[in-house]
Amino acid sequence: MSGWPISYNDLIPYYEQALDVCEVDTGGLGLQAFDKNFKKSSQLASQSEKFINKNFFFSPPTRFGKRYKKELEQAKNINCYLNATVTTITGSNGEISQLSGVSSAGKPFSIEASTYVLATGAIENARLLLTNKLANSSDFVGRCFSDHNGEMVAAAVLDGNNKYFNHDIQINSRKGQLLPEKTLIMPHLSFADDIIIENKLINFGIAIELSYRVGSTSDSVMSLRHFETGKKVDLFNILVRMENTPNPNSTIKLINSRDIYGMPRIKLDWQPNRYDFESLLKIRDIFSKEVLNRNIGRVQWKQVDPSQLQQSASIQAHHLGTTRMSDNPELGVVDENLRCHDHSNLYIVGSSCFPSFGFASATLTIVALALRLVDKLSTN
Numbered sequence: 001m002s003g004w005p006i007s008y009n010d011l012i013p014y015y016e017q018a019l020d021v022c023e024v025d026t027g028g029l030g031l032q033a034f035d036k037n038f039k040k041s042s043q044l045a046s047q048s049e050k051f052i053n054k055n056f057f058f059s060p061p062t063r064f065g066k067r068y069k070k071e072l073e074q075a076k077n078i079n080c081y082l083n084a085t086v087t088t089i090t091g092s093n094g095e096i097s098q099l100s101g102v103s104s105a106g107k108p109f110s111i112e113a114s115t116y117v118l119a120t121g122a123i124e125n126a127r128l129l130l131t132n133k134l135a136n137s138s139d140f141v142g143r144c145f146s147d148h149n150g151e152m153v154a155a156a157v158l159d160g161n162n163k164y165f166n167h168d169i170q171i172n173s174r175k176g177q178l179l180p181e182k183t184l185i186m187p188h189l190s191f192a193d194d195i196i197i198e199n200k201l202i203n204f205g206i207a208i209e210l211s212y213r214v215g216s217t218s219d220s221v222m223s224l225r226h227f228e229t230g231k232k233v234d235l236f237n238i239l240v241r242m243e244n245t246p247n248p249n250s251t252i253k254l255i256n257s258r259d260i261y262g263m264p265r266i267k268l269d270w271q272p273n274r275y276d277f278e279s280l281l282k283i284r285d286i287f288s289k290e291v292l293n294r295n296i297g298r299v300q301w302k303q304v305d306p307s308q309l310q311q312s313a314s315i316q317a318h319h320l321g322t323t324r325m326s327d328n329p330e331l332g333v334v335d336e337n338l339r340c341h342d343h344s345n346l347y348i349v350g351s352s353c354f355p356s357f358g359f360a361s362a363t364l365t366i367v368a369l370a371l372r373l374v375d376k377l378s379t380n
């Protein structure tokens, strides 16, 4: 499968703006906060050239409806209709001519415009297109559905004399979330790029959460097994957040049952590739060997084979991939500018357009893509 037809560099200016829109406080560093200051921030990362940190930054959170309501109300060039559900998109000869639907009070409406942007989330984008038989000459609408797996896969005993988080980040009382002055950060450990490439690994982040302070090895059966008596150890839970590779057989399909608007409901058949779980097993292996080799801890992984992991994978509510971006119209639904291959005046924005997924939350990239689309549309 093809990857992104645009590069990270194409998105940099929009990521910078997206940080502001989402009100992510990076202490004025912008994207540099992701690249420089925090790559070796935890002690584990600084103790091994194999490890780096990839950290999640949080917004306050910013509720867009509340935060930007006033701007929308005051904008002279925007009419915003709330509680209005689009059910029908009409198109012919490669062009969309009308949207119609119904208000929550049951009042029908229709809208005509020169350009249409579909931004209803990764499941609804696909459902609207499938329902209205649009944008699907490639048969890719609803395919490559993905989410992010997040699997609590291990317990670790790590040397209690080390602090395994950033030296200038204090452990917040909320489990797993760390606080450097103002900014809320969730640290993840990953591998240096050359190790990921050499081992053909998916992208991932390991969140290491303090489970409890053991104090001394005599307190814990696990630690007795692994450390000499008297050595201070702490017990951690390990969560691996992982990317899934795109799978065209992972689908959203319409079913016969209908919702209150008369729209077909969907059946979700999420099928992570076996490759992803084999990759996870390699990640576990490399991680625990490195921790062992450096004598900074011991890791006890859940004993599972890939098929079991596939069944037990938990989801993170990050819907992805159902209208994928591709410069080849046979392998996707939208082009590099988010314009539908099949309809010259229909654009789609959202994580439905991601051709590959990474392991990080999707919203910053969704906002960056939306800002880029605004730029393109306003200069057309």
Ligand SMILES: Cc1cc2nc3c(=O)[nH]c(=O)nc-3n(C[C@H](O)[C@H](O)[C@H](O)COP(=O)(O)OP(=O)(O)OC[C@H]3O[C@@H](n4cnc5c(N)ncnc54)[C@H](O)[C@@H]3O)c2cc1C
Pocket (backbone or CB within 6 Å): 084, 085, 086, 087, 119, 120, 121, 122, 124, 128, 316, 317, 318, 319, 349, 350, 351, 361, 362, 363, 364, 366
């Ligand atoms: C519990 C939870 C926690 C999450 N945590 C995080 C997180 O920490 N970080 C992060 O980055 N992401 C997180 N996400 C994911 C994040 O919410 C999504 O990535 C993001 O909201 C997607 O943005 P969007 O604008 O594409 O779609 P949405 O936010 O889903 O917006 C789509 C809009 O379209 C409207 N709509 C849908 N269908 C129609 C229709 N037929 N007619 C008219 N309007 C319609 C919907 O009402 C909605 O307002 C989380 C999601 C969940 C559920």
